[in-house]
Amino acid sequence: MMSLKVQNNQLFHIDEISFHNKNTFHENVFEALSKDFRMIGLFPIDAKIPHRIIALLADLHTSFIHIVGGEFPKEQLEFESFANDYPHTNYFECELAENNGFAILDHPWLRPVRKQNVINGDEKYNFYKLEGDEVHEVAVGPIHAGIIEPGHFRFQCHGELVYHLEINLGYQHRGVEKEMLNAKPAQRIILSESIAGDTVIGHTYAHCSAIESLANISTSLRAQVIRSIAEEIERVAMHLSGLGGVANDIGLAIVSASYGRLRTLMINSLAALCGSRSGRGLFVYGGVRYDFNEETIKKIIANLEVVKKDVTEINNFLFSSTGALTRFDGTGKVKKDVAKQVGMVGIAARACGIEIDARINTPYGAYRYFPVSLITLPTGDVFARARLRALEIDESLHFIFEQIKNLPEGKLCEHTLSGKVESVITEPNSGVISIVEGWRGEVIHASFTDANGKIVQYKIKDPSFNNWYGLSLALREIAISDFPLCNKSFDLSYAGHDL
Amino acid sequence: MIEAIKLRILQGDPIIHDVRNVSLPQLFRGLPVIAEKECPAGCSSCINACPTNAIKLNPVSIDLGLCVFCPLCEEVCPEKIIHFSNDYHLASDSREKLNVTQKTKTITPEKASAKIISYFGKSLKLRQISTGGCSGCELELNALSNVNFDLGRYGIDFVASPRHADGIVITGPMTQNMSRATEICYEAIPNPKIIILFGACSISGGIFQSSSQTERKFLKENKIDLFIPGCPPHPLTFINGLLDWLDRK
Numbered sequence: 001m002m003s004l005k006v007q008n009n010q011l012f013h014i015d016e017i018s019f020h021n022k023n024t025f026h027e028n029v030f031e032a033l034s035k036d037f038r039m040i041g042l043f044p045i046d047a048k049i050p051h052r053i054i055a056l057l058a059d060l061h062t063s064f065i066h067i068v069g070g071e072f073p074k075e076q077l078e079f080e081s082f083a084n085d086y087p088h089t090n091y092f093e094c095e096l097a098e099n100n101g102f103a104i105l106d107h108p109w110l111r112p113v114r115k116q117n118v119i120n121g122d123e124k125y126n127f128y129k130l131e132g133d134e135v136h137e138v139a140v141g142p143i144h145a146g147i148i149e150p151g152h153f154r155f156q157c158h159g160e161l162v163y164h165l166e167i168n169l170g171y172q173h174r175g176v177e178k179e180m181l182n183a184k185p186a187q188r189i190i191l192s193e194s195i196a197g198d199t200v201i202g203h204t205y206a207h208c209s210a211i212e213s214l215a216n217i218s219t220s221l222r223a224q225v226i227r228s229i230a231e232e233i234e235r236v237a238m239h240l241s242g243l244g245g246v247a248n249d250i251g252l253a254i255v256s257a258s259y260g261r262l263r264t265l266m267i268n269s270l271a272a273l274c275g276s277r278s279g280r281g282l283f284v285y286g287g288v289r290y291d292f293n294e295e296t297i298k299k300i301i302a303n304l305e306v307v308k309k310d311v312t313e314i315n316n317f318l319f320s321s322t323g324a325l326t327r328f329d330g331t332g333k334v335k336k337d338v339a340k341q342v343g344m345v346g347i348a349a350r351a352c353g354i355e356i357d358a359r360i361n362t363p364y365g366a367y368r369y370f371p372v373s374l375i376t377l378p379t380g381d382v383f384a385r386a387r388l389r390a391l392e393i394d395e396s397l398h399f400i401f402e403q404i405k406n407l408p409e410g411k412l413c414e415h416t417l418s419g420k421v422e423s424v425i426t427e428p429n430s431g432v433i434s435i436v437e438g439w440r441g442e443v444i445h446a447s448f449t450d451a452n453g454k455i456v457q458y459k460i461k462d463p464s465f466n467n468w469y470g471l472s473l474a475l476r477e478i479a480i481s482d483f484p485l486c487n488k489s490f491d492l493s494y495a496g497h498d499l
Numbered sequence: 500m501i502e503a504i505k506l507r508i509l510q511g512d513p514i515i516h517d518v519r520n521v522s523l524p525q526l527f528r529g530l531p532v533i534a535e536k537e538c539p540a541g542c543s544s545c546i547n548a549c550p551t552n553a554i555k556l557n558p559v560s561i562d563l564g565l566c567v568f569c570p571l572c573e574e575v576c577p578e579k580i581i582h583f584s585n586d587y588h589l590a591s592d593s594r595e596k597l598n599v600t601q602k603t604k605t606i607t608p609e610k611a612s613a614k615i616i617s618y619f620g621k622s623l624k625l626r627q628i629s630t631g632g633c634s635g636c637e638l639e640l641n642a643l644s645n646v647n648f649d650l651g652r653y654g655i656d657f658v659a660s661p662r663h664a665d666g667i668v669i670t671g672p673m674t675q676n677m678s679r680a681t682e683i684c685y686e687a688i689p690n691p692k693i694i695i696l697f698g699a700c701s702i703s704g705g706i707f708q709s710s711s712q713t714e715r716k717f718l719k720e721n722k723i724d725l726f727i728p729g730c731p732p733h734p735l736t737f738i739n740g741l742l743d744w745l746d747r748k
Contacts, residue, residue, distance in 0.1 A: 116676075142680050145659030147627045147640045150677060171676045174631045175712040182709070187550040190567055190706045197635025197731065241638075254506050260645040261513045268524075275526030278635050280730065281569050289570070290526070310509055317502050495633040 001031045003057070003066040006433065008362035011213045014045065014429045014448065017069040019052055025070030026079055032057040032066055033086045038343060040065070042092040043099070045431070045448050046456040047181060050100040051077055056433060056446065060355075063362045065433055078103035088343025091469065114170035114498050128166050130156035135163075138480060142171045149494035155480055162483070165475040167468050172498035180458035185211075185285070185424050192445075193280045196462055196496035198241075201227075201234040202438025203460070203496075204283040206445040209364060210434035211285055214426040214447060214455075221366070222410030223287030225403050228366040230270065230279055230288075232396040235439040236307070237266035238491075239389040239396075245488040246386050247318060250327045258314045265303040272296045285424050287413035297404055308397050315390045328383035332474035332486035335380060344470040346441015346463040348490055351388045352380035358437035372399055385489040428453040438463065440491065462496030513646045518738050521587070527733070528568040528583035533559050533601045536580050545572035545581060551699065551706055563589060563597040563606075564702040567730035587733045590740020591726050597702075608725060608744045615724075618691060619665055620745050622654040625695070626664035626688065628681050631713070632671030635731040636698040640668065648734045655741060661685070666693030666724070672700040672707040678714040685717070693724040698731050705730065 002024070004017045020028060032055075033039065041056035051074050057066045072078070081104045083090035093104045095113045104110060112125050129137065136157055142150035150171040156164045176195055183191055192207035193200050205227055212219065219227075244259030267277040274282040274290045282288055292300075318324055334344070339352035349356050353376050359367040360374050375391050377384040431448040441463025448457040471490045475483060515521060523529070538556060545554050549572055553565035559580055561572070572581045591597050592608040599606075610616070629637055643650040644657065658664050661684045673681065685692070696718070699705030704713060725744055727737050742748070 142677065143628060143661075143684055147629075147637050147657055149629045149632065149634060149637060150680065171674065171680070172629070172631050172633075172671070173674055173676055173712055174672060174707045175710045179707065179710055184550070186548055186569075186571055187706065190550045190569060194633045194635065194700075194706055194730075197633035198638060200635070254503050254510075257646050258506055258510060260642075261510060261647065264513075264642070264645065264647050271527060272524050273526075275524060275528050275570075276568075277733070278638070278731065280567075280635075281528070313509060314506060317506055493634060494629075495631070 001066070002028055003032065003068045005064045005066055007063060007065070008358075008364050008435045009209050009213045009432060011216070011427065011430055011432050014431055017045075017054060017067050019069035019071040022070065022072055022079055025068060028068045029055045029057065029082060030085075032068065033082060033089070035059070037066060039086070039089045039092050040444055041433075041446055041459055041461060042089070042096050043459050044457065045069070046450065047178075048456065050102075053096070053100075060361050077101055078105055080105045081107040083108050087341050088466070091465065112168065112170060114173045116170065127154045127168070128156070128164060130158075130163055132158075134158060151494050155475075155483075157480055160479045160481065161477055162475045162480050163477070165472045165483075167472055169468065169494060170498050172495045174499065176499040177458050177460060181455055189283060189285075195460060195499065196493040197278060198238055198493060199234070199438040199440060199443065199462070199496065200278045200280055201231045201282070202436050202443045203445070203462075205231060205365075206434045206436040206443045208283050208285055209436070210432050210445045210447045211424065211426065213432040213434065214430055214449060215285070215424045216427065217286045217424070218414050219287050220410030220412070220414050221369075221408045223412055223414070224365040225408060226288045226292065227283070228370070229400050229403050230273065230282055231436070232400050233266055233270050234279060236393050236396045237263050237270070238439040239393050240266060240311070242389055242488065242491045243318070243386060245491070246382070246485065247324070249485045249488050250324055252318065252321070252324060255314060255318050258310070262307045262311055262314075265307055269300040269303045272299050284413055287411070289412070291412050292404065292407060300404065301401075304397060304400060311393055319387060319390070325383065327485060328386060329381065331382040331482050332478060332489060333379070333381040334470055334474050336378070338473060339380060339470060342469050342473065343466050345466045346437070347388055347392070347439075348385060348467045348470050349441070350376045351384035353378040356442075358435045358442045362435050364436065366403070370399070370403060382485055382489040426453045426455060440464065440493065441467065460499055462493055464492040464494070464497040467492055468497060510646065514649055515647055518648070518735055518742075521735055523585045523587055523733070523735075525585060527585040527587070528570060529733070530584050530586040530589055530603075530606065531561050531566075531599055532582050532584050533561070533599065533603070534580045534582070535601050536578050538580065539577060542577065544575040544577065548572055548575045551708065558601060560598050560600045562703070563599055563728040564594060564726060565699060565705065565708070566728065567699050567705055587735045588739050589728050589732070589736050590743065592724065592744060594702075594723070594726060597726060597728055608740055610746045611724070611744050615691070615693070616746055619693070620747070623666070623741070623745070624656050624658045624664050625666055625668050626661045626684065627657055627668045627670065628677070628684055630669055630671040630677040630681055630701070631674035631707070632698065632700060636670035636700070639731045639734050640670070640697065640737070643734050643737060648738060650738060653738070653742065653747065661687040662689070664688050664692070666695060668695045668697050669701045669718070670697045672704045672710065672713045673715045673718055675712055675714040678717055681717055685721070694721055695725040695727065696723055697727045697737065698729055702726050702728060
């Protein structure tokens with residue numbers, strides 16, 4: 001197989017990638033996929049040159065990412081779809097078709113990713129539709145009940161049973177990737193903080209790691225540990241929020257309210273560190289902006305101790321309640337092989353028994369020295385997705401307690417004062433792939449520069465990009481009334497998908 | 500049952516009783532205070548650093564409608580002229596009032612008209628629309644209903660249907676793909692109705708002000724009743740803004 005092998009956050013030169021013709025490109029990508037590698041990206045290496053593309057293929061077992069390049073004739077942007085043999089590639093192909101005008105031959109189901117009326121020219125996209133005497137269709141959204149982001153859901157039902165759910169997104173499309181290319185360095189960090197407001201730390205961490213690699217900036221161990229502590233605080237906070245949501249959807253108000261109270265303690269801990277409840281302003285290129293002092297450590301430990309003690313009681317109540325378990329058990333089940341085929345990641349995948357966690361598969365920052373445990377559950381239902389989050393809270397709290405009490409010495413920011421970010425100079429003709437395990441799953445930022453060191457391609461993949469289709473499959477042949485519960489158990493981001 | 504009561508006891512008394520005078524952490528970035536000092540000749544560090552073009556010089560002013568409350572301007576100013584205080588009272592009924600100068604000591608919205616207060620003063624039901632909001636604002640709006648902030652105690656609630664609502668709260672920079680849905684939703688709300696903009700994105704486009712994927716016609720054509728600045732705004736900024744505007748204690 002002819003590919004460039006790189007690791008997480010490893011700087012590479014564009015010349016190291018060989019760009020094959022259409023057939024060799026296809027053969028190489030196909031070979032990688034047949035070795036059980038997972039596609040994590042498919043896009044042009046320069047946003048302005050659509051006919052030179054790369055496929056990123058991750059090998060879970062060796063931590064390597066294989067890069068296969070392809071150069072196509074300008075007037076013939078097309079290749080045979082991989083999706084008939086490897087379904088998880090289908091959405092990446094849809095994205096390439098939509099963004100760069102590629103024709104994907106023999107694609108099983110070309111559908112819009114973020115922009116309507118692009119793939120089919122000006123023709124309206126037709127939703128998948130069941131037909132029959134007693135079949136009916138339920139359309140929901142983009143505006144839903146409650147304070148939630150917009151998306152459109154089409155259920156094909158027979159009675160109360162859902163046969164298929166099609167999820168149509170793009171309402172949140174703000175053009176983040178394009179904005180990244182034009183942005184000043186100071187704006188790029190703010191943009192990353194606004195990719196998915198529930199994964200501020202995850203996305204900003206991936207962004208800073210990518211730029212630090214491109215600009216040869218190192219970070220101190222202390223800064224790496226502070227970043228990881230913030231990441232774990234975010235994970236605990238969002239897991240609490242998700243469990244609260246699941247409890248709310250089955251009508252367990254006291255449990256939902258209890259998780260809500262603990263979440264406040266977690267995000268207030270972030271605010272004690274950096275002034276923002278969502279962790280904005282913490283990251284700078286080269287490290288972090290704020291340090292722990294005795295007072296904040298004391299405050300955060302006090303908060304964490306309450307969370308640790310109370311969450312055990314709340315979890316015990318929730319997971320021993322017959323009412324809750326009846327709703328959770330077997331609902332919205334995705335089998336492990338199906339989850340693997342469609343390329344699910346993060347908590348949704350681990351709840352199906354797939355061993356995937358970027359902190360372990362492609363370790364970065366402090367996780368290289370202070371590993372966390374991989375947690376999986378086998379059943380793939382709402383129960384597994386909820387229970388997994390409860391278990392991950394314990395693991396993350398353990399990590400934070402360990403690290404916050406033994407902070408290593410070191411400068412906060414090795415390279416530059418945060419205010420002088422304009423001096424960050426990125427290497428010419430280079431590229432980097434940065435993977436972070438956000439609370440929801442793998443967050444990938446890939447960045448590439450031209451001969452002047454200007455960033456000419458910036459690609460972002462939120463875990464939601466992989467997992468929305470998993471939610472569709474979870475809904476098959478269950479009652480439509482279970483949709484809110486399933487949706488909350490996946491807890492996916494619209495903004496992170498739509499960019 | 501007993502277990503549920505135990506959980507209730509465990510909750511203790513988490514509610515913020517006095518939402519008017521909470522002391523937020525020192526690091527919280529709220530109302531910027533601009534010192535009455537001269538800028539060094541030719542210095543434009545803060546303007547160059549600001550990611551959202553929120554700052555103007557001679558004299559120094561910060562537009563909180565654009566500001567994302569990052570600490571960059573405070574960090575780069577050689578004379579320490581700009582400092583973010585932890586004052587969370589930032590809501591305003593007018594876009595102009597969000598422009599903070601040396602003279603700004605506090606921001607309070609004018610009271611709403613007698614008609615609005617008589618309609619909504621004791622009960623206000625809102626419908627939220629996310630128009631490209633990253634979920635940062637949405638999380639803070641959701642937090643308003645938790646046990647700490649408990650917005651419902653003031654008769655203010657978020658409802659599911661626009662038909663049940665008295666107004667909308669908009670988050671996000673108004674993407675092209677959401678602009679039509681927003682109009683339809685607004686039309687579905689019975690008169691009289693109000694519009695509240697929550698967060699820098701909805702007020703000005705914020706970090707997405709130059710994006711080609713937004714369509715802000717709706718926001719320009721309709722009267723905005725209340726602006727809640729922040730990225731995301733603190734829940735207390737929203738509560739206090741509404742209480743002031745509705746002339747509540």
